[in-house]
Amino acid sequence: xxxxxxxSGQAHGGxxxxxxxxxxxFGIITVLFVLTAxxxxxxKMDLGAYNTVVALxxxxxxxxxxxxxxxxxxxxxxxxxxxxxxxxxxxxxxIAFTMQDYLSRGWG
Amino acid sequence: xxxxxxxxxxxxxxxxxxRETYLNHDYSWKSxxxxxxxxxxxxxxxxxxxxxxxxxxxxxxxxxxELLTPKGDxxxxxxxxxxxxxHGAVMIFFFLIPGxxxxxxxxxxxxxxxxxxxxxxxxxxxxxYIFVTGGLLTLFVAATGGVDTGWTFYAPYSSTYSNTRVxxxxxxxxxxxxxxxxxxxxxxxxxxxxxxxxxxxxxxxxFVWSAYATSLINVLATPVLAITVLLLALERIFHIGIxxxxxxxxxxxxxxxxxxxxxxxxxxxxxxxxxxxxxxxAAFSRKRIFGYSFVAFSSLAIAxxxxxxxxxxxxVSGQSAYAGLVFSVLTVLIxxxxxxxxxxxxxxxxxxxxxxxxPFLYVLAFFGLFLIGGVTGLFLAAMGLDIHMHDNYFVVSxxxxxxxxxxxTAFFGGLHYWWPKMFGRMYNEAAGKLAALVIxxxxxxxxxxxxxxxxxxxxxxxxxxxxxxxxxxVLSSGGAVILGAGYLLAxxxxxxxxxxxxxxxxxxxxxxxxxxxxxxxPPIPHNFEVTPRVTQEAYAYHxxxxxxxxxxxx
Amino acid sequence: xxxxxxxxxxxxxxxxxxxxxxxxxxxxxGLAHHFDDLEQQRDSAVYxxxxxxxxxxxxxxxxxxxxxxxxxxxxEAFAHASNLLNVPLGATNTAVLLASSLTMALAVRGGATGxxxxxxxxxxxxxxxxxxxxxxxxxxxAEKFEHHLVPxxxxxxxPAHVSxxxxxxxxxxxxxxxxxxxxxxxxxxxxxHMLVGAGLMAWIFLRAKKGEFVPEHHxxxxxxxxxxxxxxxxxxxxxxxxxxxxYHFGDHHG
Numbered sequence: 001x002x003x004x005x006x007x008s009g010q011a012h013g014g015x016x017x018x019x020x021x022x023x024x025x026f027g028i029i030t031v032l033f034v035l036t037a038x039x040x041x042x043x044k045m046d047l048g049a050y051n052t053v054v055a056l057x058x059x060x061x062x063x064x065x066x067x068x069x070x071x072x073x074x075x076x077x078x079x080x081x082x083x084x085x086x087x088x089x090x091x092x093x094x095i096a097f098t099m100q101d102y103l104s105r106g107w108g
Numbered sequence: 109x110x111x112x113x114x115x116x117x118x119x120x121x122x123x124x125x126x127r128e129t130y131l132n133h134d135y136s137w138k139s140x141x142x143x144x145x146x147x148x149x150x151x152x153x154x155x156x157x158x159x160x161x162x163x164x165x166x167x168x169x170x171x172x173x174e175l176l177t178p179k180g181d182x183x184x185x186x187x188x189x190x191x192x193x194x195h196g197a198v199m200i201f202f203f204l205i206p207g208x209x210x211x212x213x214x215x216x217x218x219x220x221x222x223x224x225x226x227x228x229x230x231x232x233x234x235x236x237y238i239f240v241t242g243g244l245l246t247l248f249v250a251a252t253g254g255v256d257t258g259w260t261f262y263a264p265y266s267s268t269y270s271n272t273r274v275x276x277x278x279x280x281x282x283x284x285x286x287x288x289x290x291x292x293x294x295x296x297x298x299x300x301x302x303x304x305x306x307x308x309x310x311x312x313x314x315f316v317w318s319a320y321a322t323s324l325i326n327v328l329a330t331p332v333l334a335i336t337v338l339l340l341a342l343e344r345i346f347h348i349g350i351x352x353x354x355x356x357x358x359x360x361x362x363x364x365x366x367x368x369x370x371x372x373x374x375x376x377x378x379x380x381x382x383x384x385x386x387x388x389x390a391a392f393s394r395k396r397i398f399g400y401s402f403v404a405f406s407s408l409a410i411a412x413x414x415x416x417x418x419x420x421x422x423x424v425s426g427q428s429a430y431a432g433l434v435f436s437v438l439t440v441l442i443x444x445x446x447x448x449x450x451x452x453x454x455x456x457x458x459x460x461x462x463x464x465x466x467p468f469l470y471v472l473a474f475f476g477l478f479l480i481g482g483v484t485g486l487f488l489a490a491m492g493l494d495i496h497m498h499d500n501y502f503v504v505s506x507x508x509x510x511x512x513x514x515x516x517t518a519f520f521g522g523l524h525y526w527w528p529k530m531f532g533r534m535y536n537e538a539a540g541k542l543a544a545l546v547i548x549x550x551x552x553x554x555x556x557x558x559x560x561x562x563x564x565x566x567x568x569x570x571x572x573x574x575x576x577x578x579x580x581x582v583l584s585s586g587g588a589v590i591l592g593a594g595y596l597l598a599x600x601x602x603x604x605x606x607x608x609x610x611x612x613x614x615x616x617x618x619x620x621x622x623x624x625x626x627x628x629x630p631p632i633p634h635n636f637e638v639t640p641r642v643t644q645e646a647y648a649y650h651x652x653x654x655x656x657x658x659x660x661x662x
Numbered sequence: 663x664x665x666x667x668x669x670x671x672x673x674x675x676x677x678x679x680x681x682x683x684x685x686x687x688x689x690x691x692g693l694a695h696h697f698d699d700l701e702q703q704r705d706s707a708v709y710x711x712x713x714x715x716x717x718x719x720x721x722x723x724x725x726x727x728x729x730x731x732x733x734x735x736x737x738e739a740f741a742h743a744s745n746l747l748n749v750p751l752g753a754t755n756t757a758v759l760l761a762s763s764l765t766m767a768l769a770v771r772g773g774a775t776g777x778x779x780x781x782x783x784x785x786x787x788x789x790x791x792x793x794x795x796x797x798x799x800x801x802x803x804a805e806k807f808e809h810h811l812v813p814x815x816x817x818x819x820x821p822a823h824v825s826x827x828x829x830x831x832x833x834x835x836x837x838x839x840x841x842x843x844x845x846x847x848x849x850x851x852x853x854x855h856m857l858v859g860a861g862l863m864a865w866i867f868l869r870a871k872k873g874e875f876v877p878e879h880h881x882x883x884x885x886x887x888x889x890x891x892x893x894x895x896x897x898x899x900x901x902x903x904x905x906x907x908x909y910h911f912g913d914h915h916g
Contacts, residue, residue: 223696224695224696225696227706227710228706228710229696231710289717292713293710293713293714293717294710296709296713297706297709297710297713300705300706300709301702301705301706301709302696302702302706327713327716327717327720328716328717328720329720330717331717331718331720331721331723331724332720332721332723332724334721334724335721335722335723335724335725335851336724338851339724339725339728339847342843342847346813346814346843348813348839348840348843349836349839349840350728350732350840350843350844355836355839356732356735356736356836356837356840357840358731358732358735361727361728361731361732364727365724365727365728634695634696639698
């Protein structure tokens with residue numbers, strides 16, 4: 001925790017700007033478009049309860065790709081990962097502890 | 109931690125003719141209103157917070173005046189409702205939450221870590237402007253109609269039935285929230301990136317740890333309040349019925365969302381105060397804090413656990429019994445990190461060379477009052493007991509013991525402690541001690557009877573009550589006058605010192621550790637002549653006083 | 663005196679690692695006074711922006727929890743009300759936003775490579791995509807007004823634009839109203855973020871035009887990019903959660 005705060009984690013000191021190859025960006029956007037089409041197509045099918053599961057899995061995949069590549073988290077310092085992680089953990093707390101009430105209302 | 113001062117000679121200057129300080133380097137109005145200096149912003153917060161606490165205190169006095177007699181003879185019920193609402197809202201949103209971080213945090217946090225400023229000085233100033241705007245507009249709304257829902261804005265009363273200006277107040281709370289989010293964000297980043305060389309995490313003063321934990325809550329909880337009050341305002345304007353059970357809305361959702369913020373918010377109020385206490389305990393017993401890392405991590409533990417317990421405000425609201433059980437058990441767990449702090453502070457005092465200066469009297473008051481406040485919190489965490497005590501004066505008293513007895517007491521202690529550093533003047537010690545004593549007596553006289561009268565069944569938020577509760581209420585109102593006089597005396601003493609107090613030019617008048625005591629008094633605009641390098645842990649009192657007479661330093 | 667405070671101690675370990683020995687006080691014009699070096703400044707900006715985005719997650723989180731609670735309480739009404747939304751327009755907007763994210767990423771890349779033309783073209787494209795999104799959104803909102811699907815006194819009063827489900831189950835109409843309230847609240851708050859983003863991009867564009875963004879210092883461009891991508895991510899979730907709930911029923915009447 002206490003190591004490199006302004007010490008750089010990268011090989012070449014100072015300004016560790018990561019230049020991502022263009023092909024990677026175009027690859028990611030293609031996947032994002034394909035997944036968007038997939039979410040529309042699967043929503044058209046009646047999968048029962050799985051409609052929601054499929055939609056969420058696709059959305060989470062898309063969001064992860066944007067976060068890791070477009071937002072450069074993949075090449076970011078540990079603290080950025082921690083910040084992304086904590087926002088998700090706290091969002092889960094909000095959902096889990098609110099829903100524990102609603103889902104257990106019928107338990108008498 | 110005493111880096112430069114121990115090694116390097118202390119200020120040799122005998123008679124400095126003109127020492128540039130952050131206060132005197134520019135006197136213009138502009139230099140204050142557009143300052144990005146964290147120290148000046150701290151002073152701006154001090155002025156505005158003092159203004160709001162005076163307003164909130166005025167409302168409190170009106171409440172106590174009304175409750176002198178069982179009949180509602182002084183204020184109409186509607187007026188009374190508006191007054192206790194404004195008392196709560198002003199005190200919580202405009203004093204308890206920004207108090208310690210805004211004033212003391214802004215002033216000392218960058219100094220403590222050896223930084224020239226916070227990471228985002230302009231955003232820091234923006235926070236203050238948002239805060240002032242939200243506060244003044246809230247008072248404007250109060251003056252032109254007011255709001256009567258209680259500071260909790262419970263639906264469906266607030267969303268459907270109240271005829272007062274709920275939407276406007278909600279929007280003001282929405283605005284003010286961003287001040288607290290931005291301050292939290294600023295401190296968070298400052299602690300990560302602005303520490304001086306050698307200032308590792310485990311050399312940080314404990315005030316910094318607690319400010320860090322507080323900032324975490326600010327950033328992660330406040331936005332939920334923002335969206336909650338935004339939904340409330342939208343509901344007031346469009347009447348969709350999202351919180352109205354008659355058309356499928358659920359008022360309990362409002363309460364969940366509200367307390368998701370507002371329970372952690374009580375830790376926003378108390379954690380920085382605990383940080384102040386850690387500093388003061390070490391400084392006035394001349395000892396390193398017992399169990400430094402336990403105290404440090406207990407702040408984080410409180411911040412995290414604080415998010416898992418909000419449902420203990422809702423035991424009787426209609427949430428499921430299962431949810432109540434989970435929230436009840438988790439609430440009791442919070443006592444663990446809190447007790448760790450109290451035990452470690454008292455263990456620090458053991459065999460210390462304790463100096464009973466004014467700030468330390470506030471520390472002692474804090475111990476007693478916060479302990480009572482905390483333990484009565486455990487009563488309320490027990491679901492069965494809470495059904496009896498919910499919404500009566502027992503809760504009111506518990507809350508005031510923690511907030512006024514805890515946070516306000518620590519705030520005053522910290523203010524007296526850092527006052528000479530802030531202004532280069534020392535207040536009158538005798539008057540300071542007297543004020544602390546009067547506050548302690550007045551506080552207990554005001555709020556202890558409320559435990560009893562609450563336990564006997566007097567409900568909160570009514571302007572009239574059963575005649576048999578009068579004696580205790582008169583005691584409480586009498587105590588409030590004494591308490592008010594105590595605060596006034598302390599404040600006047602501090603104000604008096606600005607002009608007439610003994611001039612302090614030495615860097616470290618208390619003989620305390622901490623980088624804030626190694627810079628000039630009052631500090632220069634950019635804090636340090638030379639960026640300090642830290643070679644020691646915090647609270648290295650043993651090293652500081654070894655060689656000199658270790659005990660009984662005066 | 664300010665020069666003397668800037669004089670960092672002789673051998674600060676962190677600074678030894680990078681920069682030429684002369685680095686100390688030939689300050690980069692983009693370096694603020696209270697930072698030691700550009701890296702400390704950039705780290706602060708990155709952490710600050712991510713803390714802000716964590717705040718945004720919780721801000722939208724409040725809307726999402728309201729959505730989750732009511733969808734859980736009224737699953738049928740939500741699915742059928744969702745089916746009254748215009749999926750082709752929603753899908754188009756999703757594609758537009760994803761495209762804007764690509765151009766945004768390329769603009770930031772232009773900052774990292776120091777290519778001013780790339781920055782300018784890609785920022786303009788991002789703004790254009792953002793405005794396209796808002797225009798489409800405007801037409802969607804207008805359509806909902808015309809079809810009486812805005813929560814209010816005349817909600818679902820136009821039989822041509824109410825699905826048979828609600829005709830058969832009028833008691834579910836209040837629940838559909840909650841759905842539409844959340845639809846407007848969530849997409850409205852999102853659209854407000856888009857507006858702020860578009861303004862931000864216009865400002866960044868002007869700064870880029872002045873040639874402010876060079877490989878070693880383009881924090882503002884990069885941070886605005888993070889914000890833009892975040893707003894895109896919110897939409898990635900809003901689209902399936904709001905538009906596609908009842909898509910498989912196939913009785914589109916919106």
